[in-house]
């Protein structure tokens with residue numbers, strides 16, 4: 001079995017009967033691949049990105065268990081240790097585990113975005129969350145403007161959710 005398939009099944013095994021989280025992760029992987037392909041992301045970064053997409057929210061159960069909260073910061077805090085156990089025993093390139101754990105540990109910290117793998121992970125997560133969290137048009141405009149940077153991600157947010165990058169900044173957004 002290839003590394004991605006192993007990680008996919010380990011993630012599913014770890015989340016157990018939490019179908020919502022499993023579906024979320026698989027959707028984020030799908031968008032990550034679509035954006036990465038559109039942006040011609042190199043193969044080594046694509047492998048990191050896909051692994052991080054499978055595991056990005058893996059800290060959520062520990063956050064709930066320890067703190068009774070699914071807050072983004074707590075998921076970031078608990079995620080890397082769980083991710084490390086799920087990445088164990090695989091034949092991975094140098095630095096792979098560290099980079100995936102960094103992405104898992106910072107995926108809600110948009111100021112920390114430091115490369116295309118990170119950027120695409122964040123855009124993919126938002127493309128899924130726009131639907132799962134039922135964001136309205138103003139929220140979509142704000143997220144698009146603040147977070148989306150790749151041409152492929154911006155295009156997907158526009159075609160799927162009506163984001164218009166040339167629309168004027170709303171009063172709410174300007175105040176915020």
Ligand SMILES: [Fe+2]
Pocket residue numbers: 024028056057125
């Ligand atoms: Fe997510």
